[in-house]
Amino acid sequence: MQIDVHNLSFSYGHRTVIDSLSLSLSSGDYIVIRGKNGTGKSTFIKCLLGMNPVKNGMIFYDHQDINYFKEWTSFGYVSQKFEDFNYEFPITVNEFLSVSSLKKTSQSDRLKALDQMGILELLNQNINNLSGGELQRTFIARSMLNNPKLLILDEPTASIDKLSTEYFYKAVNQLNLQGVTIILVTHNESLGHLNYSHVLTMFSDGTYTFQTRDRCDLTEVDL
Amino acid sequence: MVLSFFTDLFQQDFMMRALLAGLILGMLAPVIGSIVVIRRLSFIADTLGHFSLVGISVSLFLSTLGISIFFERPLYLGILFSVVGGLLVELFRRSYKNYKEISMVIVISLGAALSAMFFSLSKKTGSLYNYLFGSILTITNYYVVLILITAVIVFTLFLIFGKQIVAVSFEESNAKMLGVNVGVFQFLFMIMLSIVVSVLLESVGVLLISSMMIIPVATAMKVGWSYRSTTIIGIVFSELSVFFGLWMAYSFTIPSGAAIVSINVILLLIVSFIKRIRTGKRLKKEPLTNEAIE
Numbered sequence: 001m002q003i004d005v006h007n008l009s010f011s012y013g014h015r016t017v018i019d020s021l022s023l024s025l026s027s028g029d030y031i032v033i034r035g036k037n038g039t040g041k042s043t044f045i046k047c048l049l050g051m052n053p054v055k056n057g058m059i060f061y062d063h064q065d066i067n068y069f070k071e072w073t074s075f076g077y078v079s080q081k082f083e084d085f086n087y088e089f090p091i092t093v094n095e096f097l098s099v100s101s102l103k104k105t106s107q108s109d110r111l112k113a114l115d116q117m118g119i120l121e122l123l124n125q126n127i128n129n130l131s132g133g134e135l136q137r138t139f140i141a142r143s144m145l146n147n148p149k150l151l152i153l154d155e156p157t158a159s160i161d162k163l164s165t166e167y168f169y170k171a172v173n174q175l176n177l178q179g180v181t182i183i184l185v186t187h188n189e190s191l192g193h194l195n196y197s198h199v200l201t202m203f204s205d206g207t208y209t210f211q212t213r214d215r216c217d218l219t220e221v222d223l
Numbered sequence: 224m225v226l227s228f229f230t231d232l233f234q235q236d237f238m239m240r241a242l243l244a245g246l247i248l249g250m251l252a253p254v255i256g257s258i259v260v261i262r263r264l265s266f267i268a269d270t271l272g273h274f275s276l277v278g279i280s281v282s283l284f285l286s287t288l289g290i291s292i293f294f295e296r297p298l299y300l301g302i303l304f305s306v307v308g309g310l311l312v313e314l315f316r317r318s319y320k321n322y323k324e325i326s327m328v329i330v331i332s333l334g335a336a337l338s339a340m341f342f343s344l345s346k347k348t349g350s351l352y353n354y355l356f357g358s359i360l361t362i363t364n365y366y367v368v369l370i371l372i373t374a375v376i377v378f379t380l381f382l383i384f385g386k387q388i389v390a391v392s393f394e395e396s397n398a399k400m401l402g403v404n405v406g407v408f409q410f411l412f413m414i415m416l417s418i419v420v421s422v423l424l425e426s427v428g429v430l431l432i433s434s435m436m437i438i439p440v441a442t443a444m445k446v447g448w449s450y451r452s453t454t455i456i457g458i459v460f461s462e463l464s465v466f467f468g469l470w471m472a473y474s475f476t477i478p479s480g481a482a483i484v485s486i487n488v489i490l491l492l493i494v495s496f497i498k499r500i501r502t503g504k505r506l507k508k509e510p511l512t513n514e515a516i517e
Contacts (some may be wrong), residue, residue, distance in 0.1 A: 049400070051396075069516060070402070072399075072400050072401070072402055073400070073401055073402050075400060077397075077400060085393060085394045086261050086262075086263070086392070086393050086394070087399075088444075089257075089260060089261045089393070089444065089450070089453070090447045090448055090449055090450060090452070090453045091393065091449060091450040092448070092449040095450050095451065096393075097451055098386075099386050099389045099390045099393070100390065100397065101384060101401070102390075102401050102402065102403070125451075126448050126449065138333070142397075148459070214325070
């Protein structure tokens with residue numbers, strides 16, 4: 001998915017957190033967004049998801065203005081926490097995945113998504129019996145279920161262990177290899193294990209740097 | 224006593240009507256109730272019930288003024304006011320975003336106050352008792368048909384939009400991403416809930432509506448392992464409470480709503496007790512290791 005951001009600015013009251021941000025991404029790009037707490041990373045993600053209204057500047061998806069954009073189902077989104085989700089009412093992972101897509105998904109689609117995250121055995125487990133890490137991997141599997149063109153990941157591995165993190169980045173690289181555009185927000189300063197094409201570094205005064213790098217062959221990435 | 228109950232059940236028309244209405248409501252209440260529980264709106268049924276009562280009291284008041292159009296069918300104004308109550312809840316919720324329960328307290332208080340006023344002005348406070356505690360044994364054929372139509376509409380909506388309803392209820396933000404119009408869904412659900420609450424009012428009474436919707440689901444949550452199983456188990460508990468509640472209401476001449484809800488609570492206590500014992504036994508067999516605790 002082609003993404004164009006032009007002179008995007010966003011403020012909370014008098015505090016500017018994003019100041020005239022411009023960037024362009026093509027299908028299959030992989031951008032890492034980094035910065036300390038309060039530098040506007042999540043604000044930028046919310047702008048991209050249409051949760052924050054874009055009043056100053058413009059965002060285009062495949063040359064379509066975000067204000068008229070309708071194909072949100074082509075997005076996958078994984079946040080750090082899922083505070084909005086009701087964890088207490090019984091629902092199996094299979095049921096959860098099945099209601100997570102308005103398109104009819106087959107059992108094999110759901111199994112494939114779980115397998116990519118290494119949690120195939122959780123298919124018939126009640127969600128409220130899962131550990132934090134298993135739950136996060138289930139949410140990540142869900143984001144892959146709709147075959148997204150754009151995957152937005154807001155510190156997705158913050159609460160999961162090393163093995164799960166490895167599974168996760170392998171799966172992300174696979175999706176990227178298939179042409180899915182990836183936007184990854186991370187606190188982690190070390191980017192060695194990621195096969196990114198761009199880095200956006202955001203600062204607390206609203207400024208930013210945007211760098212592009214030549215990528216190594218994805219198939220050679222050793223996680 | 225038990226024998227005469229069964230004999231009358233199949234010989235007396237009023238008993239057949241009560242059983243039929245009760246069984247349909249017993250299925251309808253937990254299906255809607257499960258969504259109410261998932262959305263953490265357990266008080267909403269009580270709130271809408273109180274506003275539905277305003278509609279009924281207004282119907283009676285209008286009849287004293289000579290406007291008897293709603294006197295025979297007070298349920299119509301009951302449904303209308305219930306919808307108004309639901310819209311008021313949504314309105315107040317926007318003012319108190321982080322204190323959702325405040326909106327329900329405001330609307331429930333307003334509903335109780337207005338109903339008391341109009342019942343008093345209509346000078347028909349005698350019928351208030353039935354509306355507060357329910358009278359399933361006195362319902363008419365017309366009311367049974369109304370319940371049946373409501374059930375058919377609700378189940379059809381669930382068949383068509385079940386996925387969207389469950390998606391929005393479990394996680395609103397993700398449903399938005401999926402392209403579900405959450406605002407439209409909330410409005411439709413509120414209307415559906417208002418109608419169900421209004422039809423429940425006559426059989427279980429305004430004070431016990433939420434119990435009929437919520438307690439079977441709360442019991443089922445203790446033993447259910449999936450959304451589907453929890454809903455089905457909730458329906459089974461609800462039907463059991465309707466049947467035995469009907470028997471109690473008939474045998475001891477007590478309000479049907481009170482009897483049904485009492486059985487619901489007894490079932491909840493029994494299931495909780497059994498689950499506690501079974502969990503205790505399992506923990507004794509498989510004591511938690513340090514690894515499991517971590």
